[in-house]
Amino acid sequence: MSAPSLPVVREPAELRAQVRAWKARGERVGLVPTMGALHEGHLSLVRLAKAQADRVVASVFVNPTQFAAGEDFEAYPRDEARDAALLASAGCDLLYGPGPAQMYPDGFSTTVSVSGVSEPLEGAFRPTHFAGVATVVAKLLIQAEPDVAVFGEKDFQQLQVIRRLVRDLDLPVAIVGAPTIRTQDGLARSSRNAYLSEAERTTAGKLNVILAAAAEALRGGADVASAEVDALKALAEAGFGKVDYFETRDPDDLKRLGPGPLTGPARVLVAAWLGKTRLIDNIAV
């Protein structure tokens, strides 16, 4: 029994020709942009895309411009053969694997940036991150011309930045957010979980428990400020290191809510360190 094989294209022109051929036959096309190092979370995005489209393209590109100096661009895990086999098993039809020369040819000098929603949270701690994300995602959407593109709610702020970008530029694509996939103890699936030691991995599972407790308290009418303070204590007790943020925000524009009780929907978002690994997660309220 051999693994299903997956066609791979590296040139934007090949990608566009294939997508246009599908569309000319009346097929809907979905795109799942990834940085590879695929896990069950990514595969759930592919399955969701496949449920909404006839054909699914997954892109695999470790985008240098969304990493700052000192972040893990070099260390980021890369294994295209493994990724291709996983994508094929999830029903993906095509892997788009451009190199830096395809994405950032000589003299490249264009930046797409989104103010507002990209500024707090991750934007405050990784100031160049979302311009890198917005530029590469805009380019991938323009190259692939999908009818629908799927992004995980795990990176909730990224999802909202992309929604804003697509609306603002009138890109003709529907953006779908997919629920976060978790391990049995509740840890959000992430390629960066591979960096955790065994002890850190045990602690990591408590991040979602603490998020869920905060959401429960907020639903019960707790003050935002006190729910956040309780969560920060719980994170410290559980063994987390620095907490970059644990904040309750408007789910659309990501403006901060509180300090009193909630009066409408919210999203609680956290970024916390375990040793040298930075974990992010979020939950709807």
Place this chain on the structure above:
Amino acid sequence: MSAPSLPVVREPAELRAQVRAWKARGERVGLVPTMGALHEGHLSLVRLAKAQADRVVASVFVNPTQFAAGEDFEAYPRDEARDAALLASAGCDLLYGPGPAQMYPDGFSTTVSVSGVSEPLEGAFRPTHFAGVATVVAKLLIQAEPDVAVFGEKDFQQLQVIRRLVRDLDLPVAIVGAPTIRTQDGLARSSRNAYLSEAERTTAGKLNVILAAAAEALRGGADVASAEVDALKALAEAGFGKVDYFETRDPDDLKRLGPGPLTGPARVLVAAWLGKTRLIDNIAV
């Protein structure tokens, strides 16, 4: 004899539906983005687009984000009925006339910017101008999905910024630059020429004469530095006020050339004031 009538759409969805209907019939579509106040220069762009495409859309939108505070956004001439009649006479098939609510809906927060080629010359004197241009042109190209888009060489740096943007984002459109249309005395046609007094209008015609003399000297082997100094003297003698720049640059990346003789192709670009009016022009060497 009635003027030919021109269909007008204001919503991006209507525009896209019409363009896609044409394309589905196998017709090529051209776009000519304008800010209205049309003159013979714009009409030459429409005719050039029509020579390269079956259908031509002209957009008319006075884009606020490419004007700085204190510039002439409010005063910029607007007369859509006149523009529509002129466009129809030149063979245009559709006028796309969105309002600010279509282009910059509530919460709009995306910027497309191009470094490098947009930084000197106009970029140095109008620091926010090209981000406004790049954002609105990217959006118009995404909304209209043309096969070809035509821009005038009169705004030479703008043309190079747009070429760079389209290449960088892989927008599926061919960018065509159109030669500058001039009055009998050589003045480049511009909507802003309407601001000139009669005396200024006479002086304005010398801008192109001085540019042409510099180009001739450079072709003859003159040093770039001395050709530029001679031109600055000639501009002052002719009665021009402040000269923002008179510079000889690489025609692609707009890097400065000289101070010695040219060793390859160049573009000489000028911006100079006459009273309260700022004129720009350029010439190939």
